[in-house]
Amino acid sequence: MHVxxxxxxxxxxxxxxxxxxxxxxxxxxxxxxxxxxxxPYYDQQVAKDHGYxxxxxxxxxxxxxxxxxxxxxxxxxxxxxxxxxxxxxxxNDQLVFVDTMxxxxxxxxxxxxxxxxxxxxxxxxxxVIKGTQISFFKFSHxxxxxxxxxxxxxx
Numbered sequence: 680m681h682v683x684x685x686x687x688x689x690x691x692x693x694x695x696x697x698x699x700x701x702x703x704x705x706x707x708x709x710x711x712x713x714x715x716x717x718x719p720y721y722d723q724q725v726a727k728d729h730g731y732x733x734x735x736x737x738x739x740x741x742x743x744x745x746x747x748x749x750x751x752x753x754x755x756x757x758x759x760x761x762x763x764x765x766x767x768x769x770x771n772d773q774l775v776f777v778d779t780m781x782x783x784x785x786x787x788x789x790x791x792x793x794x795x796x797x798x799x800x801x802x803x804x805x806x807v808i809k810g811t812q813i814s815f816f817k818f819s820h821x822x823x824x825x826x827x828x829x830x831x832x833x834x
């Protein structure tokens with residue numbers, strides 16, 4: 680099974696959820712700034728990185744966990760990805776796409792924009808970190824739903 684967490688920029692919400700899923704951070708303890716900044720790709724993606732699917736790790740069932748950004752593709756993103764996977768003969772039932780955008784708060788939007796889009800990391804990073812911490816249990820809940828629904832299915 681391939682579980683792909685996606686968001687607008689691939690730097691914050693998808694990274695946080697994927698890292699929870701892969702066990703890189705615990706789902707019941709809000710990480711501090713230092714811990715968040717140590718997560719792979721957290722607040723690091725830039726324009727040239729968009730669209731790449733990045734491997735984060737495996738979960739306890741052996742499922743592969745990834746992140747990516749989708750920008751303005753919205754619902755078209757999954758259709759495009761499933762079409763490409765089909766061309767590569769990856770069965771649809773082996774792909775799970777998880778949109779983390781519904782759990783993004785306004786602090787994450789503003790902080791992410793300042794840090795990633797404008798390059799004002801000293802200003803934006805503390806804001807996006809605070810926003811991530813506020814939404815952390817929402818991401819944890821989302822991951823637990825995905826694990827419950829798809830967890831034991833293996834690729």
